[in-house]
Amino acid sequence: MSEPSPSPKRPGRLLRLGAAFVVLLAVAGYLVVQYVTGASGSGCKVVAGDGADRTYEFTPEQAVNAATISAVGTARGLPERAVTIALGTAMQESALRNLDHGDRDSLGLFQQRPSQGWGTEQQIMDPVYSANEFYEHLEKVPDYTELPLTEAAQLVQRSGFPTAYAKHEPDAQLLADAFTGRSAATLTCAGRPDTTQPQGQARAAGPDAVRSALVRDFGQLEQTGAEVSADGQGTPSPSPTGVTTETSGRTVTVPVTPDTNEASGSTAEERGWQVAHWAVANASALRIENVSFAGRQWTAGTSDEPWTTVDAGDDTSRDAVRIVTAR
Template sequence: MPEPSSPTPKRRGRLLRFGAAFVVLLAVAGYLVVQYLTGSGAPRCRVVSGKDDGASYEFTPEQAVNAATITAVGTTRGMSERAVTIALATALQESGLRNIEHGDRDSLGLFQQRPSQGWGTRKQIMDPTYAAGVFYEHLAKVPDYAELPLTVAAQRVQRSGYPEAYAKHEPDATLLAAALTGRAAATLTCEGRPEPTGTGGPDAVRAALVRDFGRDVLQTAGAQVSTARPSPSPTDTAQPVADAVTIPVPRKAGASGSARQRGWELAHWAVANSSALHIARVSFEGRVWSRGGFANEWRTSGETDAKASAAAVHIVTGQ
């Protein structure tokens, strides 16, 4: 009886290539699963145009927090949406909206401001709220800044060696400014996976609100921000019982425009901070964002009293 023939070298080569490809495929699949489960993949936030023109911009939770801070500082100072757009485009160019501790010579932070050039101390510049405030302070001194091309306005503040570089960030900054000032409603979403180093709970949310908007944000029309344990929403069957912060929205127009716009500014701010502050759910004006399976959209909340839901922004925190 003849002995079984051994695989030919050509066949063995095919088997080896197939095995190697299968191992690579398993490795890629495993990497993607780890990225999903740990939340380490990026980008994880998205802003879309309110004009239904298909424009969008994707970014990370770190960038979202910094963009929300820059916007809140601007509107609190009474700066226009155009000023916010200029500030966001500048930070996108200078630091990628990251609060970095290095740069050209002694440049630091979101706007790469230099202590040696009178922008403040190192500690001050590394504080995003301070850095944004001092940027707006200089921008406000530029005559007719809102009428200037963005590159010109930004350059008169920054004195950059590459003044035209700001232009490429204007479309993304425009989308961010429209959402974060609240003008374009329900246009910003984040996955909201809690950061391991983040601190959640109502106290952390209140502290961050004061940091970005000032202490007045906690008092609206004489009403103090309240903390309660909400019941699950009819549309959120898995919503856990957790602490909540309710921020009344002023009836009169404020620095950022109408009451509705102010509400959406606060709602988008909360979503942008969802990972850092462990925010699980945000609702306003009959719409709700919640982390998890529906984190990429604002859904109808099912609240029966639409008028009441438009009177306050509700922020639910939880692990």
């Protein structure tokens, strides 16, 4: 009598190998998504300036939008409280993303509706326009700076969930402290130059792109010194009044002065940190390599590292922000 054949094992082994391969593919796909969206070390983080154990982590896309919302508010001469309310509102409405969809015809960072008179679809999808519209309506709310964030936001938004904004107040305050310059050296980003551009906000790289983005978010800038041309040669560029930018090679220098507006009342150092944190938030989109101000420096690729102290002899000062772009 012949011996019985051994039980077939190959199909089961193949099934296990196939299942393991599927798992590996899923993990690889997850890592790719994390890389693209800015998570897993490629994103941004804000820490509390008072040493408290509070942090807020977000993607480069969200950081760009938060920086824009804040810059528009400070450019309007509004107090930090207005910026906090705007950031908390956008956190609830869009998670700080410039959405091209929403409930009914709601769009953009604040989910504003063209049918309700907030502007055209194209206008609302412009973060600077939508932020200005929000602030314009907020300024009409009596004593809005004295109201809880959720009440002030609701009086502007008329949401079906009037208390939903409240949960975002602590994080919105943390971001506002950084982007209005009240907290120094508290925002870091990986600044990876190959990060996918935020939806609707793809930007070119280089010093010209940095200056254009500064104008876009902060308003009119004065450009003195030399413009950078294609051959690297500079030509003088007189400009209107406002904040000054100077360009030398890959470096954009933004001298800072105190804000004379009584509502915002920013000091020169706070104004400098407004620009410095804005530049860090835009590092991936604009291919910014490092930012220095007030004896501190941030360098791309160090999202988990704090701003470093630079030697007194290095090219940095307390009266100008220096932004160095990639080659």
